[in-house]
Amino acid sequence: MAEEILTQTPVAPKVKEKKAASKKRSKLIADIITYVILILGSFIMLYPFWWMIAASFDGSMLHIQSGLVWWPTDTIASNLAVCNNDLFYTYKILMDGEIGLCVKITGGATIWRIIANTLIYSIVPVVVGVLTSASAAFAFAKIEWVGRDVVFMVLLAAIMIPGPSIMVIQYCMYSSFGWLSNDTGWMVMVIPGLFGSIMTAFFIRQFLYGMPTSIIEAAKIDGAGYWRIFWGFIVPLAMPAIMAQGLLSFMGCWNNYMGCWIMLGSFKMAWNLPVLVSAISDNIGGDLQKYGALFAGSVMSILPVLILFGVFQKQIIGSLMLTGSKE
Amino acid sequence: MEDLFSENKAVEVTADSTGVAAAKKKEKKPINQQKLQDNIWGWAFCAPLIIGTLVFVFVAFLISFILSFCNYTSNSGATLWEYFGRLSLKKNELGEISPFYNYIRLFITSDVVTGSGTAVTADNDNMWRLLFNTVFYMIGIPVGMILSMVLAVLMSRDIKGSGLFRVIYYIPCITSTVAVTFTFQNLFKSTGVINNLLGQTIQWTDGYAMKFGENGDPYWCGGLLMKVVVIIMSVWKGLGGTVILFCAGLSGVNAATKEAASIDGANSWMIFWKVTMPDLAPTIFYTIVTSVIGGMQIYAEPQLLFGSTGVNEFVDGYVAKITYYGFFNTSNKNYSYGCALGMFLFVIILILTLIQFKLQKED
Numbered sequence: 058m059a060e061e062i063l064t065q066t067p068v069a070p071k072v073k074e075k076k077a078a079s080k081k082r083s084k085l086i087a088d089i090i091t092y093v094i095l096i097l098g099s100f101i102m103l104y105p106f107w108w109m110i111a112a113s114f115d116g117s118m119l120h121i122q123s124g125l126v127w128w129p130t131d132t133i134a135s136n137l138a139v140c141n142n143d144l145f146y147t148y149k150i151l152m153d154g155e156i157g158l159c160v161k162i163t164g165g166a167t168i169w170r171i172i173a174n175t176l177i178y179s180i181v182p183v184v185v186g187v188l189t190s191a192s193a194a195f196a197f198a199k200i201e202w203v204g205r206d207v208v209f210m211v212l213l214a215a216i217m218i219p220g221p222s223i224m225v226i227q228y229c230m231y232s233s234f235g236w237l238s239n240d241t242g243w244m245v246m247v248i249p250g251l252f253g254s255i256m257t258a259f260f261i262r263q264f265l266y267g268m269p270t271s272i273i274e275a276a277k278i279d280g281a282g283y284w285r286i287f288w289g290f291i292v293p294l295a296m297p298a299i300m301a302q303g304l305l306s307f308m309g310c311w312n313n314y315m316g317c318w319i320m321l322g323s324f325k326m327a328w329n330l331p332v333l334v335s336a337i338s339d340n341i342g343g344d345l346q347k348y349g350a351l352f353a354g355s356v357m358s359i360l361p362v363l364i365l366f367g368v369f370q371k372q373i374i375g376s377l378m379l380t381g382s383k384e
Numbered sequence: 385m386e387d388l389f390s391e392n393k394a395v396e397v398t399a400d401s402t403g404v405a406a407a408k409k410k411e412k413k414p415i416n417q418q419k420l421q422d423n424i425w426g427w428a429f430c431a432p433l434i435i436g437t438l439v440f441v442f443v444a445f446l447i448s449f450i451l452s453f454c455n456y457t458s459n460s461g462a463t464l465w466e467y468f469g470r471l472s473l474k475k476n477e478l479g480e481i482s483p484f485y486n487y488i489r490l491f492i493t494s495d496v497v498t499g500s501g502t503a504v505t506a507d508n509d510n511m512w513r514l515l516f517n518t519v520f521y522m523i524g525i526p527v528g529m530i531l532s533m534v535l536a537v538l539m540s541r542d543i544k545g546s547g548l549f550r551v552i553y554y555i556p557c558i559t560s561t562v563a564v565t566f567t568f569q570n571l572f573k574s575t576g577v578i579n580n581l582l583g584q585t586i587q588w589t590d591g592y593a594m595k596f597g598e599n600g601d602p603y604w605c606g607g608l609l610m611k612v613v614v615i616i617m618s619v620w621k622g623l624g625g626t627v628i629l630f631c632a633g634l635s636g637v638n639a640a641t642k643e644a645a646s647i648d649g650a651n652s653w654m655i656f657w658k659v660t661m662p663d664l665a666p667t668i669f670y671t672i673v674t675s676v677i678g679g680m681q682i683y684a685e686p687q688l689l690f691g692s693t694g695v696n697e698f699v700d701g702y703v704a705k706i707t708y709y710g711f712f713n714t715s716n717k718n719y720s721y722g723c724a725l726g727m728f729l730f731v732i733i734l735i736l737t738l739i740q741f742k743l744q745k746e747d
Contacts, residue, residue: 091538098535099552101620106555108577109567193433202426208434215441219733221681221703222726223444225710225719226451226464230444233463252436283425312560315684319711331562335688338566348570355563366558370551377554377625378632 106359113352116140116147147349151337158350162336163325172357175329177243178317179310182250187303188292189253194261195291199273200283212255228320237320242327245320250310257302264298264379265291301376304369308362330358452724453483458717474720486724509695509705515732517611518701521682524615524622525675529668532623536630537656550631554624561621565688568617588613589689607698614685614699626671633667634660673740680733683707702729 116137140146151158152168159168196202197209231237236244272294276286292299314331321327328336334354341347366373447464455474456467474485482488492506535553539546556564571577572588579585588609637660645655683703690699695708706729710722 088541088543091541091543095535095538095549099549102553102556102624105564105567105571105620106559108571109563112567112570189432189436192429196426196429200422200426200429202423205426208430212433212437215437217734217737218441218445219677219681219730221683221706222730223441223448225706225722225726226444226448227440228711229456229464229719230440230447233465249436249440251432252440253433255433255437258433283421283429287429308558312558312562314560314562314688319707322711331560334560334562334566338688339691351566355560355566359559359563362558362560363555366551366555370554374547374550374554374628377628378635 109352109355109359113147113349113356114144115349115352116346147346148353150346151350151353158337158340158347159333159354162340163328163333166326166328168333168357170326171328171330171333174243174327175311175358178246178313178329179307181247183303183307183310186250186253187257187299187306189251190255190257190302191261191292191295191299192287193253193258194265194295195287197258198262198265198268199270199291212258216255224319231320237324239324239326242321242324246310246313246317246327246329254306257306260302260376261295261298264295268294297372298376298379300369301372304365304373305376308365311362312358330354334358448723448726451720452486452727454720456720456723458719486721487728489721490724490728507705509697509700509708511702511705513697514695514700514702514705517686517697517699518680518682520611521615521618521701522676522679524619525672525679527615528619528622528626528675529671531619532626532630535623535627536634539627539631540634550624550628553627556621557624561684562688564621565617565685568613569689572613607696610686610690610699614682614689617689618682618685622675629667629671630664633664637663669740669744673737676736676740677733680729680736 137144143149149157154160154167157168159166159171163171197205228237231245234244235241236248272290273286276290281289311329312331313329314335317327317329317332318335322332334351337347337351337354341351450471453474454467454471456464460467462470473481473483475481489507490511493510493512494506539549569589573579574585574587576588578588586609641659642655645659646652650658680701681703682701686696686699686701687704690696694712695704702725706722706725709718709725711717
């Protein structure tokens with residue numbers, strides 16, 4: 058490059074202009090290629106959801122689902138005929154309080170009960186758990202206490218223990234606590250989450266490190282105790298990190314299939330939405346109409362998460378970029 | 385805190401009147417009290433997390449470890465605590481005490497006959513095949529990383545709407561595995577969209593596509609297309625998270641170094657390999673570690689895609705064996721064996737992590 062510049066300097070400005078033009082053109086071509094690849098990729102990312110939504114309005118497997126590639130054109134009319142001219146027929150199959158698929162499969166729990174379960178399992182432990190994680194993060198980042206580093210290392214070691222290797226004993230523990238039943242099943246999904254999560258605590262701790270300690274010192278001089286410092290300063294100031302971590306764990310809990318299925322698989326009143334959806338799939342047998350209900354359930358289980366993500370995408374993506382974490 | 389403040393004032397007053405030495409002596413007290421406060425509140429703020437981790441992770445781990453040498457099953461007719469009252473070591477099928485029997489059973493691939501009859505019965509689901517499936521699914525990790533690297537580089541270009549692309553690519557990451565799995569199951573049906581597009585009737589998931597294992601062909605061919613579907617799905621689902629990680633890594637690459645390299649005559653390919661990649665190394669390492677640890681625990685995807693109730697040794701991962709013996713074996717849930725299986729998984733993941741950290745250090 059250096060040599061080129063040297064040889065170029067005496068050449069007329071016309072050549073320079075030409076070079077700039079060709080550079081501009083090559084950037085344009087690169088931009089076009091970039092857009093083509095990214096839009097094609099976005100299509101692949103979104104198509105399954107489009108298919109899922111279309112299939113959820115399908116009263117019979119024979120119509121939309123097997124033939125749909127791009128747009129359900131001539132099949133809509135015949136599909137509506139199958140569905141008694143009711144667009145939400147499949148949703149009604151699933152949700153009906155008396156003869157609905159949900160009531161039939163769970164033996165009495167309506168879809169609203171299942172949704173309420175899912176909400177309880179994802180809101181209560183997340184709200185409380187994020188706050189307990191944040192308080193631990195505060196203690197790690199801003200307070201000096203005897204044993205802090207040891208405790209930190211011990212918690213770090215706990216991450217090394219994979220969930221599946223201890224889940225059998227966790228099941229036995231919950232069973233001996235008397236948590237495993239239709240009425241107390243929620244305890245299994247809620248209580249362990251109340252104590253906070255190590256990863257969340259680490260990420261908030263990382264966030265708090267960036268905060269100046271002088272604020273806390275100033276508050277201390279003004280006579281504020283740690284309790285007031287935490288609620289008055291730390292929680293509001295770390296709100297972006299707390300919100301983002303809370304939203305991510307909410308989505309994780311809302312989608313928690315494995316935990317609910319292995320612990321509460323036989324207690325149908327305590328199921329959450331993902332378990333219900335998988336149970337619909339087991340229940341289909343030869344009844345093609347139930348496929349529509351299966352995807353109606355699927356859409357219901359992804360919709361709240363999509364809406365939340367749509368509203369808070371800036372905070373979530375920003376937090377992911379910041380902490381380098383991922384769900 | 386209130387009295388601490390007033391005491392500080394008192395120190396100031398005495399310092400004025402009685403001199404420096406006395407002041408120093410008195411100052412010690414508030415500092416100690418501050419330390420006490422620090423210790424109390426530090427532990428208090430951490431207490432919930434510590435208690436939760438101790439009870440639900442460490443105690444559970446310890447019990448798992450102990451019980452893996454015992455014989456605790458759902459037929460024992462005792463709760464966990466009751467069983468601890470009459471703990472007994474595992475006996476093998478001949479009635480001899482053999483604490484490592486649960487672990488030995490893991491490695492037995494066919495019945496072992498001793499002098500006095502069949503001593504050890506092999507599981508129907510061979511652990512090695514499940515481990516093979518688990519590792520096979522990790523083909524998705526390099527594929528996903530290369531794809532997301534390309535996408536991240538494209539998104540980091542100076543174009544409009546790169547934020548929107550990040551959002552779109554991240555959507556699969558946040559949606560329910562269950563919903564997505566059933567969609568893919570139907571997309572890959574023999575009459576599904578994928579076959580419609582390809583104009584083929586490939587049996588992706590119906591039955592045991594390419595089940596060569598029984599004709600003397602190597603067993604890894606069994607269910608090959610089903611495994612491919614699982615890989616496609618997990619790459620599709622995990623892509624967005626890695627893309628965002630790499631975008632974050634790319635934005636951290638030193639722009640000045642890049643410019644210096646381009647002035648020195650490096651083309652963009654060389655800049656990518658010599659400047660960008662070394663800066664991205666920590667991100668790549670982090671991604672590999674977390675993906676391998678996560679990949680070892682694959683469970684829901686194959687289980688849901690192919691709807692097996694027991695263990696399907698053509699597609700299921702290792703964790704399916706734990707869930708089967710610990711939860712779904714209706715005749716007898718063998719908790720102790722589940723614990724042994726879990727301990728083995730822990731050791732595998734520990735070794736893998738240590739190897740990765742060692743490699744990282746050598747670089």
